[in-house]
Amino acid sequence: MPRPAPAPVPGSRADVTRPRARHATPSTDAALLDLLATIPDPEIPVITITDLGIVRAATLDGTTARVAITPTYSGCPATSLIALAVESRLRDAGLTPAIETRLDPPWTTDWLTEAAHEKLRAYGIAPPTGATRPRCPRCDSPATTEISRFGSTPCKAQWRCDACAEPFDHFKCH
Numbered sequence: 001m002p003r004p005a006p007a008p009v010p011g012s013r014a015d016v017t018r019p020r021a022r023h024a025t026p027s028t029d030a031a032l033l034d035l036l037a038t039i040p041d042p043e044i045p046v047i048t049i050t051d052l053g054i055v056r057a058a059t060l061d062g063t064t065a066r067v068a069i070t071p072t073y074s075g076c077p078a079t080s081l082i083a084l085a086v087e088s089r090l091r092d093a094g095l096t097p098a099i100e101t102r103l104d105p106p107w108t109t110d111w112l113t114e115a116a117h118e119k120l121r122a123y124g125i126a127p128p129t130g131a132t133r134p135r136c137p138r139c140d141s142p143a144t145t146e147i148s149r150f151g152s153t154p155c156k157a158q159w160r161c162d163a164c165a166e167p168f169d170h171f172k173c174h
């Protein structure tokens with residue numbers, strides 16, 4: 001009668017070569033979405049890609065994760081970084097990524113979640129509201145002045161608060 005194979009010794013070659021998921025493998029679509037909700041936006045790491053509203057679909061098909069992503073701004077340098085981050089997070093969770101880029105309908109800043117607005121303000125970035133002038137994310141004053149059409153990234157403009165004199169980024173409406 002053959003003896004059962006011994007369990008690999010921790011730290012041994014047999015142990016380290018065994019693929020090990022760094023994240024728990026999701027077994028439901030909801031758990032898959034929760035996993036995606038841990039991926040930060042490369043440009044504004046305080047918000048996640050689900051806060052951004054760019055994850056349009058996330059379904060499991062066995063261990064294949066089908067994820068549809070809509071890029072934010074066309075030509076936004078973060079788009080390919082996001083796809084790479086999603087791919088690597090899915091692999092870390094023991095899943096096979098099947099990522100689809102969905103261009104239609106195009107993303108708008110309306111897709112940012114309420115949580116994203118809160119997090120942006122807490123981080124000192126005025127979220128997009130559609131108002132002509134963003135309110136100061138620090139003191140909430142409506143008296144603000146645009147300094148530069150482009151901030152630290154093309155999707156942000158630089159403003160200054162007339163009340164508290166603080167400069168801040170405004171996430172531009174799109």
Ligand SMILES: [Zn+2]
Binds near residue numbers: 164
């Ligand atoms: Zn202010």
